[in-house]
Amino acid sequence: MKKLLLIILVLLAAPMLALHGAQGADKPVTLRLAHFFPATHPAETELVQGLAKALDEATKGRLKIVSYPGQTLLAAPEIYDGVVTGIADIGLSCFSYTRGRFPLLEVFELPGITYENSKAASRVAWDGIKALAPAEVSDTKLLMVLATGPGDLFTKVAVRTLEDLKGLEVRATGLSAKTLAALGAIPVAMPQSEAYEALSRGLVKGNLSPIEVLQGWKHAEVTDYLTLTPFLYNTLFFVTMSKSVWEGLPVDLQAAIEDVSERIFLDVAMGLWDEQNEAALTYAVETTGQQVITLSEEESARWNALVTPIQEEYLADMERKDLPGAEALQLAKELSEKYNAMY
Template sequence: MSSVHAQKEGPIKLKLASFFPGTHPAETELVQGWAEAIEKATDGRVIITSYPGETLLKAADIYNGVVDGVADIGLSSFSYNSGRFPEIEAFEQPGIVYKNSKSASKTAWEGIQELDPECVQDTKLLMVIATGPGDLFTRKPVNKLEDLVGMQIRATGLTADTLALTGAVPVGMPQSDAYESLSKGIVNGNLAPIEVLKTWKHAEVTKHLTRTPFLYNNLFYITMNIDKWNAMPEDIKNIITEVSLEYQEKVGIGLWDRQNQAALKWAIEEEGIEIVELSEEETQRWIQKVMPMQEKYIEKNGEAGIRALETAMRLAEKYNDEY
């Protein structure tokens, strides 16, 4: 179909489902900026309407919702569908330390392009960004491994299995349910990037932060229904690809770094949150506890798992040096 014909038929209107609140920078800075840039670059031939805050699809339903055409585009976390994306789980394995979200995001995107895994071929992947290191926010202080034993911690996907090895009791729930659960004492903590202290208001219900960059990395995707993508004119595909790469680089890869810095300052100054820095000796105790996750991953995924894990480690080293 020619671009002129497409214009005569009216603009291509796309629905985007996201679990992030409408006030979250992932919505206000990334999604809205990206959607506006695509509309402008296509001269109004593509109009994207975002449905944030799980108003169209719940977090765990977004990927399948895109596959099934309930949404044309989806923004969510791979970790909400544990086991569905085996190669991608390599980039979230504990024991791999990412210096920041830029390093983690560049590692993830380049690694996924290199591996080209079958698990994401049923949609058109437009962006992958990562949080980088995450930390433990708790109602009671966690100064050593023993303090975590028996503590109920909100976690999803791979991080839930990781936490279980430390002696904690992982409780699966989306980030959107964590505030209420923390405030009511249903869970005693959360393992997440620092930004949740402010953007999800968790500093109001947790008063202690233990730095654990070796425990956590979370990958998010923006992906499109494959039939919708294939039906688009080539010039529009090229524009969407170009704008997506631009926004991934300009906004996406550093999104959590910017949020984390602002949130930590705010949480300390406004909410009085206390920071616990583990000693090197204590850090190694924690790492030794969770390293079986990598062994389990290789056992489950064989040669493909080895390749994915080696790719993640190699690129993490490269981009930690760069960023």
Template sequence: MKKLLLTVLAAAICMCAMPLTAGAKSIKLTYSNFFPPTHIQSKLAQQWGDEVGKRTEGRVSVSYFPGGTLTKAKQCYDGVVEGISDIGMSALAYSRGRFPTMAAVDLPLGYKSGTAATKVANAVYKKFQPKELDDVEVMFFHAHGPGLLFTAKKPVKTLEDLKGLKLRGTGNSAQLLKALGAAPVAMSMPDTYQALRKGVVSGGVYPMETNKGWKMGEVVKFCTLDYPVGYTTTFFVTMNKDKWNSISTQDQKIITELNKEFAAKHGQAWDDSDKAGREFLTKKGGQFIELSEAEGKRWKEKAAPMMDNYIKKADKKKLNGKEILDFTVATLNGVQ
């Protein structure tokens, strides 16, 4: 009898020592992204999801849906809020006017790299904690290298060449085109290829990487290297608040640390992709046009009122526009 009791006691102790997670129900998340599966930003999103599963030892798993198969680019943010997807990646610029604090990051401040732009975006969010993003749980932001001008048939060497051209632009990049004298046409990147091919637009502004990542190098011929007004586009990775709150504090900490790693990876990937995008366009016979110093100064002067307009619009929304812009510029100057 004594031997039997010892055996039962030992079994009970073993059962108590088993990890609590063994019988716990794992949390399954869906991740929506408009980037196609072959794009490096899409591959990194897949890697992030896989890493969440590994580091949480299966307590949290992620099913990934690239190419806008779950929600389209413009619907992605609301899709996360409403729970259509648990996680989403898209561009803040697709919801123009909705994110006034973060819009400062996308201004044509003369960005030189995606690494720098990514650092700026996350710093601005951390500093101001904008209420405009309170309806989701922010994972991190990343941002591309300098947005440049590309055209299909007409080379652009001066401001006069831009006048009246219909060019794809969203958010602040659309405002930049208007300031420079062009006619901006808002559309998501997945729609831009066909719009260029059919002549709906004459070109667009976007980072160099897009020539390969979205195959734009097949439908454009000229690139104007307008670095003096180099802008960026901020991309968000957010999670549904209820889903985030359903994750244990332990696993939230794991994911938060992972987010820091992947923000940097996404930023570096933009820079690596820019190099590949230039090579792709070159192989397709693309031509690159450098602005003279005097012409570059003219472009910068035309874009300057955008900074004042940003401050005025932010102030109307009871934000301190000057403080936000000054911090953004100072941060950029400090990282590049």
């Protein structure tokens, strides 16, 4: 009798369980995306919102992204670890904000390698990381890596020679700090979100960054000179997902995320800084009167001679850590030639 009663209860419950399961399956997956850019920055309006919209369309509403810009969920240096620990499901930030955490990837930010634009720099970094598959990023699911391409010096005083740069406090992060120190400047580490106030208060006298910062972060308001230094700088940004969240998604949603991420990388992310740099340069010169300084060939050679040895230091450091530094550096040089010619 008990067995019969149990069977009846199971049969009665089955439709309810099936309905609950269907509702659970239909319920959208919502992912929290943390980043440090202002809500008005193209990294939010074009990249993040573009990714969110494309994923919503590709999954027919089954996957939603809620963005938390401007460090509202996590501070810039905490974003990668925040994704690892589950505070955010997806994060967008700079590798260089946690210097030493990603040693092999520093190859793509080494001075002495010229990137003509952000398209070339982004393709070099993303292709290179796929080929190298470094263990240092294996604790998350990388969706894409993009780069600023060349960066320049924005300063309160004119910098035309090494002598002008010597002893100047300049905001920098990651490997850029080492580069500036080699040139005689005094690097001051801070995220981009703090640089405007530091410049306005005179805590630093300059910034080494892509030109878009003059407009996107309003640095043209607090600096007067722009010294072009395309051989000094490149910064990598990651868009990465919690590994546990990734592994918990259905296979079809995983496929949609990979497909959409690659499409957004090619259509939006890899050239995001090029368009901004052009607009910001026009804005800075025409609106705020920024003075552009181009180094002479002789002066550029002096600067390069001081920063190129950093590549040798990188190789020695990678050898101590038993990482394939020589392979990574050769790959970065080969890919930069390929994509500089293409873009």
